[in-house]
Amino acid sequence: MLEFNPWKQEQLDADVLDAQLHNIIIWNDDVNTFDWVIESLVEICEHSPEQAEQCALFIHYQGKYAVKKGDFETLRPKCEALIDRGINATIDN
Structure with missing residues (x-):
């Protein structure tokens, strides 16, 4: 006999929601300055300056970093705006 466990169902629901989220990944390059990346993250991704x-430090030292999490429809224009500024950005899936 199967037993209903409400805690397990809540975890499954949370897992489904997480599966629908994506990340904007910014990749390190030798072109963009720290200041430009920081300014772009503040203006486009609504980060605080800190x-x-x-994020810029993580990008520099790790080669890439997930700077924003959300649904694809929300992230796409932000990713495109970063690309328009010359920043190498992608959306993971």
């Missing part, structure tokens, strides 16, 4: 600076 958060944007931390």
Whole structure:
């Protein structure tokens, strides 16, 4: 006999929601300055200056970093705006 466990159902629901989220990934390059990446993250991704600076450091030292999480429809225009600024950005799936 199967037993209903409401806690397990809540975890399954959360897993389904997480599966629908994507990330904007910014890749390190030798072209864009820290200041430009930080300014772009503040203006486009609505980061605080401190958060944007931390992301820029992660990008520099790790080669890439997920800077924004959300649904694809929300992230796409932000990713395109970053690309328009010359920043190498992609959306994961």
